[in-house]
Amino acid sequence: MENQPTRLTEWSEGSGCGCKIAPAILDQILSSSGSFSQNDPNLLVGNSHKDDAAVYQVSDDLAVINTVDFFTPIVDDPYDFGRIAAANAISDVYAMGGKPVFANAILSWPVEKIAPELAAKVLEGAKSICKLAGIELAGGHSIAAKDPIFGLSVNGIIHPRKIKTNKGGKPGDLLFLTKPLGIGVLATALKRQKIKDQDYLNLLDTACKLNSVGTILGNHEEVHAMTDVTGFGLLGHLIEMAEGAGLSAEIEIGNLPLIEGIQEYINQFIFPDNTYRNWNAYNTKIKGVVGMDLVKLCDPQTSGGLLIAVAEENKAWFEETMKLENQPIWEIGRFKAKGEFMVEVI
Structure with a gap:
């Protein structure tokens, strides 16, 4: 009998950013540890x-x-695992408006059960994305453990007055997304061995694309706030933006961009378990969600797009700038004065 190829997803209960600790539990951990209390005036952005x-x-x-x-x-x-993990990690620098300069790798590998040669392939994939970002994978740290885990620690630079946080939104700001949603759905279809070949290519195309336009947007005051959409889904990260700015938001469900092919999987109830985790964390803060629309809103993304708040009077400038950068964008809603709900779906 021939040896079957190693399926890395068999070695994890969750996958990608769907492995994140639930929002409520994470808040408990950080608050109990005193992590929200930071006094160094040079620490411009912390927890x-x-x-x-x-x-x-x-x-x-x-x-x-x-x-x-x-x-x-x-x-x-x-x-591909290395490529996605690297693009996802580097995205956090782009989401701050910064320029990445170098990265270090974090590798956990069950060396007695999964061939070390496969770990080398992970690093090779990560290096390919770092090269696209114009940075070096400078070093890192590895351990032998029962679960394969990979990621990066990424360092970047920015002018102190050009930082884009997730809390700078203003009433009336328009909300734009730079990648379609559905990475979590496709990853689940893969894990259950239900994914079609073209849909796998769509997954890779979306998850491996760098959010490098964030560095450009860091230079423009017309962009008030920015974050990337990852494990807490669009809804979770939008709520973080709204709460940080003391605002509410409304989004048009019909305007949400979806990766081609994901509706077929949603119809078969193929989506991450952590979709419900996200929904349970945020459903009391949202109004207007109908039926299975919660999957689109709460699907945990891995290496998702940027969520950007732009002053409405600068819409034409923003759209033209994104066109010049060959960056697709979708207008999905706007910020408004704080109301009873953090987010209203219309």
Whole structure:
């Protein structure tokens, strides 16, 4: 009997950013540990507003960005796993408006059960994405453990006055998304061995695309707030933005971009278990969700798109700028004065 190829997703209960600790539990951990209390005036961005990365000012015109992101396999192919994990980690620097400069790898590998050669393929995939981002994979740390885990710690730079946080939104700001939703659905279809070949390619195309336009947007005051959509789904990250700004938001469900092919899987109830985890965490803060629309809103994304708040009077400028950068965008809603609900779906 021939040896069957190793399926990396068999080694994890969850996958990708769907492995994140539930929002309520994470809040409990951080608050109990005192992580929300930070007194260094040079720490410009820390845990207090659940932003994408930490930012530390080192001079009048320079701040350092640092983020760390890792997870269990989202796909079976080790090279693709490395690519997705790297794109996802680097995205946190882009989401702050910064420029990545180098990265270090984080690798956990069950070396007695999964061939070390496959771990090498993971690193090879990560290096390919780092090369696209114009940075070096400079080093890292590895351990032998029962679960395969991979990610990066990424360092970036930015001018202290150009930082884009997730809390800078203003009433009337338009909300734009730079990638379609559905990565979690497709990853679940893969894990259950139900995915079609073309849909797998759609998964890779979306998850491996860099959010590098974030560096450009860091230079523009017309962009008021920015974050990337990952494990808490569109709804979770939008609520973080709204709460940080003291606002509410409305989104048009018909305007949400979806990766081609995911509705067929949703109709078969193929989506991550953590979709319900996200829904249970946020459903009391939202109005207007009908039926299975909750999947689109709460699907945990891995290496999802940027969620961007732009002043309405600068809509034409923003759309033209994105067109020049060959960056697809979808207008999905707007911020408004704080109401009874954090998000209203219309």
